Amino acid sequence: MSPIETRKTYLRIVEEFINAVVEGKLEYGRRTYNESELMKILNVSRATLREALRVMEFMGIVTVRPRKGININDPSQTSGYLPLVYILMFEKISSVELFEIRRALQVEMVAKAAERRSEENLKLLKEIHEQLVRAEHADYTEFAKADYNFHMQIAYCAENRLGIKLMQTMGLMLKDQLTNGVRNYPQERRVIVIQSHAAVLRAVMEQNPQEAKKCMMEHLERPYQTIRQSEATYYFSTKSLISNW
Numbered sequence: 431m432s433p434i435e436t437r438k439t440y441l442r443i444v445e446e447f448i449n450a451v452v453e454g455k456l457e458y459g460r461r462t463y464n465e466s467e468l469m470k471i472l473n474v475s476r477a478t479l480r481e482a483l484r485v486m487e488f489m490g491i492v493t494v495r496p497r498k499g500i501n502i503n504d505p506s507q508t509s510g511y512l513p514l515v516y517i518l519m520f521e522k523i524s525s526v527e528l529f530e531i532r533r534a535l536q537v538e539m540v541a542k543a544a545e546r547r548s549e550e551n552l553k554l555l556k557e558i559h560e561q562l563v564r565a566e567h568a569d570y571t572e573f574a575k576a577d578y579n580f581h582m583q584i585a586y587c588a589e590n591r592l593g594i595k596l597m598q599t600m601g602l603m604l605k606d607q608l609t610n611g612v613r614n615y616p617q618e619r620r621v622i623v624i625q626s627h628a629a630v631l632r633a634v635m636e637q638n639p640q641e642a643k644k645c646m647m648e649h650l651e652r653p654y655q656t657i658r659q660s661e662a663t664y665y666f667s668t669k670s671l672i673s674n675w
Contacts, residue, residue, distance in 0.1 A: 439474060443482035446472070447491065451502060458504035462492075468500070525657050528603055533650050535596060536581060540630060540646045541639035543587035551587045552635065558583050559624075559631050566620050573620060574612040578605050580627055587634060611653055622652075 450456040463471065469479055483500065486492045493501045547555070562576040581604070585597045597604070615623075626649035633642035 439478050440482035444486055456502050458502050461499040461501055464499050525607055529654055529657050537643050537646050539585050539588040539593050540642045543584050544634045544637050544639040544642040546589045547587035547634055555583045555587060559627055563624055570612045574609040578608050
C-alpha cells in the first residue's frame with residue numbers, strides 16, 4: 431500500500447487523447463505527433479508521456495512507431511481492444527444496439543434475481559419501485575432516475591458481479607436512453623411503466639424466474655419497437671461518458 435495521490439498525470443494524458451478523438455480533433459489511422467511535439471504541447475516529461483503511451487498501446491488505443499509518430503487505432507480493426515468503456519467512447523453505438531444488449535442482459539439477470547435475491551436487496555428493490563410510483567407526476571428526469579435505479583437493482587438482486595459491471599459500464603448510455611424515452615412519454619405511459627415494473631417486482635418477490643423473464647420481456651418490448659422505428663438518425667453522444675469517466 432502507498433499514500434493516496436491525486437489523479438496521476440499520465441491518466442490525464444490518456445483522457446486528453448480520448449477527448450480529442452471523441453471531439454473529432456484526432457482521427458483513426460491518422461499520424462498525430464512525435465514524442466517531442468507532444469511533450470511541448472502537453473507540458474510533460476518524456477517519462478510521463480511514455481508511461482501514458484504504454485498504457486494506451488496496451489489498451490489498443492494507439493500504435494507508437496519509432497521515428498514515424500503515433501497513430502490512433504480504429505477500434506473496429508483492433509481484435510485486442512480491451513475495456514468496454516473505451517469501445518463505448520470511441521465508436522458510435524446506436525440506440526438499437528444498446529437496447530438489444532441491455533434486453534439480453536436484463537432478461538437473464540431478472541431470472542437470476544428471482545432465484546437469488548436476498549431480503550436486503552429485495553427490500554431496496556421495493557423501495558425503488560415506491561420511488562417510481564411517487565414520481566408518476568414528477569419531472570421526467572426524476573421518473574427516469576427511478577426507472578434506471580430499478581433496473582440496476584435487478585442486477586444487484588441477481589448477485590452476478592460481471593452482470594453488475596456490465597450494467598454499470600453501460601450505465602451512462604442507459605440513463606441517456608431512459609431519459610430521452612421518458613421525456614417523450616405521454617402521462618398515461620408512465621402508469622403502464624409503473625404497472626410493468628410492479629409485475630417484475632412481484633415475480634422476483636415470489637421467486638418465479640420464468641414469470642420474471644416473461645414480465646421483463648413484455649416490459650421492454652414496447653420501448654424496443656419505438657426505438658427501432660426512430661433509429662434512422664439517432665446515435666448516442668459519448669461526451670457524457672468522458673465527463674463522468
